[in-house]
Amino acid sequence: MPTNHIIVLDHRPEAAPSAGNFKMITAETPALQEGQVLVRHHFLSLDPYMRGRMNAGKNYAQPQPLGEVMIGGTVGEVVESHHPKFKMGETVLCMGGWQEYSVINATLPGALKHIDTEKIAISHYLGAVGMPGVTAWYGLVKIIHAKPGSTVTVSAASGAVGSAFGALAKARGLRVVGIAGGKAKCHYVVNELGFDACIDYKEHPDYVSLAKALKEACPNGIDGHFENVGGMVLDAVMLRVNDFARIAVCGMIAGYNGEPLVMTNPSVILRSRMTLEGFIVSEHMEVWPEALAELSNLIASKRFAPKETVTQGLAAAPEAFMGLLKGQNFGKQLVKLI
Ligand SMILES: NC(=O)c1ccc[n+]([C@@H]2O[C@H](COP(=O)([O-])OP(=O)(O)OC[C@H]3O[C@@H](n4cnc5c(N)ncnc54)[C@H](OP(=O)(O)O)[C@@H]3O)[C@@H](O)[C@H]2O)c1
Structure with a gap:
């Protein structure tokens, strides 16, 4: 052996x-x-x-x-x-x-x-054809379920989950705006993944500044958001959501080493009648075959690399x-x- x-x-x-x-x-x-x-x-x-x-x-x-x-x-x-x-x-x-x-x-x-x-x-x-891809699929399809033409955003957009989210959202005719760290990642998100825009959160000293950039990138507001990070990024998104926005809370990586994560404006949840739903992909094994079939298709047909x-x-x-x-x-x- x-x-x-x-x-x-x-x-x-x-x-x-x-x-x-x-x-x-x-x-x-x-x-x-x-x-x-x-x-x-x-x-x-x-x-x-x-x-x-x-x-x-x-x-x-x-x-x-x-x-x-x-x-x-x-x-x-x-x-x-x-x-x-x-x-x-x-x-x-x-x-x-x-x-x-x-x-x-x-x-x-x-x-x-x-x-x-x-x-x-x-x-x-x-x-993409595994756990991270199914995670993106679940948040988009089962929590956000946005109508074609509406605007969705995703943080950690260049990553395993975020990139799959973008590919799945574009395939559904949504406007997709990413948030990622650094010029190179944002360039990739827009030019290779085909997102409509990407905001480099590292260029923004606080959530108010980031929210201004989101306003430009999402002129019709945000209908759905897929959260991977937490903290400043989520705060900024919450300032730009439309009424009845749906937020899939997938990850809070900004706090995984014990950093405190604040939510500065929780009153937006009430004011906009927002839905915020956390999920763990391994608790939804029933969706995996359907999600994996779609993701495999996107990759095999080279629509997502x-x-x-x-x-x-x-x-x-x-x-x-x-x-x-x-x-x-x-x-x-x-x-x-x-
Ligand atoms: N709920 C579930 O079932 C489930 C399943 C899978 C994954 N997840 C979550 O999904 C998220 C993404 O996972 P992934 O596998 O796709 O990882 P990934 O996006 O490929 O890699 C992690 C990325 O997070 C960003 N990041 C790290 N620290 C950060 C910070 N302090 N502030 C802002 N951004 C930070 C970095 O991107 P930038 O350089 O762009 O900042 C980093 O590249 C994670 O939060 C993970 O825990 C949840």
Whole structure:
């Protein structure tokens, strides 16, 4: 059996994580039991939710246990199988974690899934044709459900979720305005993803200034918003919403390291009769097939070409993860493991 390299959570961060929170260990992969499959990971997905799991406190999911492999989505190939539905060489998706190999109990429903890499690159199954893509779909279709011609906005617009949101919204004939950090990201959002406009929030010292820029980019106001960040960005959007606006609260990354997140004008919720709805995509498995079919179609037909930041080697994963929380990624953050 091959030797495995594994990154475990060694201790919990107080604020922003550091390399010292993680530890790399080496172990032999165990001999397979009946129903188990050994997967060699090609890519590991790094996602903001992992920061929440590193805390001990109450959250929507159990904390990441100390000393155990860090949780994470992976794609790879079957290298040994004791399950009749999985054969050597097949490409699969699983929650393999921050390690080079995983042993998956394939008898558990959904634990190991075949993926078709003929028209869609294997890595996209961790991004646009995976959990982040379905997240964008759920917020747009099930929460915002805007009418064609109306205006929607999204923060962290160049990222894995934000870029998929833009592609799905454009396909529905909406005016889509992104909010992202830096000129290069905004240029990509407009010129490559096809958003109608993008605002660089880093050019604005406060939410009032950002709200002025939103007024220019959204002359008819904002009908729907997909929130990934929180704080100043959400404050600015709230000043520009139309009556009965619908806001999908997907993420609050500006507060994941414990930073306080204020909402400056909550009275807007009442005044505009706004709907603000938080959601966790893994609690809506019923929509995944429909969402994935649409997202696969967009990618296979080349109407959506998501960007990826690919970091090489498992040892670089902690650094890449810390970068993701600071906006150093550009598009979907992945770690290549082969
Ligand atoms: N509810 C759910 O089920 C669910 C599922 C998946 C993801 N999410 C959430 O969706 C959001 C986006 O996830 P993703 O995977 O697509 O990540 P991503 O957008 O690819 O990467 C994170 C981005 O967040 C932005 N960011 C980081 N710190 C920030 C700060 N302090 N202020 C403003 N922006 C900051 C950065 O973009 P800029 O450089 O543009 O600032 C960074 O590139 C996250 O909040 C995540 O937790 C929720």
